[in-house]
Amino acid sequence: xxxxxxxxxxxxxxxxxxxxxxxxxxxxxxxxxxxxxxxxxxxxxxxxxxxxxxxxxxxxxxxxxxxxxxxxxxxxxxxxxxxxxxxxxxxxxxxxxxxxxxxxxxxxxxxxxx
Amino acid sequence: xxxxxxxxxxxxxxxxxxxxxxxxxxxxxxxxxxxxxxxxxxxxxxxxxxxxxxxxxxxxxxxxxxxxxxxxxxxxxxxxxxxxxxxxxxxxxxxxxxxxxxxxxxxxxxxxx
Numbered sequence: 001x002x003x004x005x006x007x008x009x010x011x012x013x014x015x016x017x018x019x020x021x022x023x024x025x026x027x028x029x030x031x032x033x034x035x036x037x038x039x040x041x042x043x044x045x046x047x048x049x050x051x052x053x054x055x056x057x058x059x060x061x062x063x064x065x066x067x068x069x070x071x072x073x074x075x076x077x078x079x080x081x082x083x084x085x086x087x088x089x090x091x092x093x094x095x096x097x098x099x100x101x102x103x104x105x106x107x108x109x110x111x112x113x114x
Numbered sequence: 115x116x117x118x119x120x121x122x123x124x125x126x127x128x129x130x131x132x133x134x135x136x137x138x139x140x141x142x143x144x145x146x147x148x149x150x151x152x153x154x155x156x157x158x159x160x161x162x163x164x165x166x167x168x169x170x171x172x173x174x175x176x177x178x179x180x181x182x183x184x185x186x187x188x189x190x191x192x193x194x195x196x197x198x199x200x201x202x203x204x205x206x207x208x209x210x211x212x213x214x215x216x217x218x219x220x221x222x223x224x225x226x227x
Contacts, residue, residue: 006157033214042118042203042217043158056214091157102148103215105158 002026004106006092012112018080021109025074025094031055032069033103034077037089046090049075050097082113116141120204120218127194128226135189135221137204142185148215149178149189150203158203162189194225 005024013019025032030051035043046065048056051072060067064083069075079086089110093103117140127133137147146165150158162171162178164187170179177190191198201222205215 004157035214040219042205042219043215044217045214048214089155093158102160102163104160105150107157108155110155 004092004094004104006090006106006109008109009107010110010112012114013082014114015084016081018078019082019111020079021077021090021092021111023075023077023092023106025092026096026104028096029094029104030072030097031095032075033093033095034067034075035091035093037091037108039088043089043091046077079111082111084113087111087113116144116206116208116216118204118206118216118218120202120221122221123219124222124224126224126226129194129196131194131225132190132192133194133223135191135202135204135223137187137189137218139185139187139206139216141208142182143208144182144206145209145213146207147178147180147187148205148207149176149187150205152201152203152220154201161202191223194223196225196227198225199223 032049034046037043047060047067049069067077089108091108092106095103119138121136148163149161164171164180175192180187201220203220205217
């Protein structure tokens with residue numbers, strides 16, 4: 001069964017360092033989402049891509065966060081510099097263009113900023 | 115702004131009990147509603163998806179209902195098992211098309227053997 005892949009699964013970094021997360025959506029899924037989930041909260045959207053284009057990045061802290069999906073397939077989310085408040089689970093999801101219904105989530109990257 | 119609330123925040127039940135998890139949303143103009151399961155430190159697994167025109171969906175021991183006009187959904191779990199222990203998240207999609215989900219904070223369920 002096809003799955004959304006994410007790496008790394010866990011990342012520990014010190015504040016002011018740069019971190020990067022990678023996501024490979026299910027093959028053929030045109031839409032890709034990055035969500036952030038703080039412990040005890042529900043996920044919140046950071047950025048949404050349709051193919052290689054950004055559809056919604058209104059909640060992305062653009063002074064330190066960046067996201068790209070250059071070839072419309074896999075995606076990278078970067079934080080530079082990391083802050084203590086960035087500690088969270090970063091979840092990637094994808095959905096096919098033909099069916100708007102369901103989003104499929106990856107296992108997430110757990111980030112701890114010390 | 116759409117807000118999603120889940121009650122209770124945590125629930126502990128003995129094995130075998132039937133239970134109900136509640137979800138409410140402030141804007142009834144939703145496209146669909148989805149229930150997810152999340153195990154500690156893991157990603158989200160989709161359980162049930164209800165379109166706005168539907169009243170309920172069933173999968174095995176799970177049944178989800180939707181009352182769009184009142185802004186409510188319930189997830190019913192029959193004959194609970196220790197393996198059902200997880201956090202259950204409710205999320206709504208506001209529009210058709212590939213719009214993002216708006217999540218509640220979840221209900222943390224513990225089923226005691």
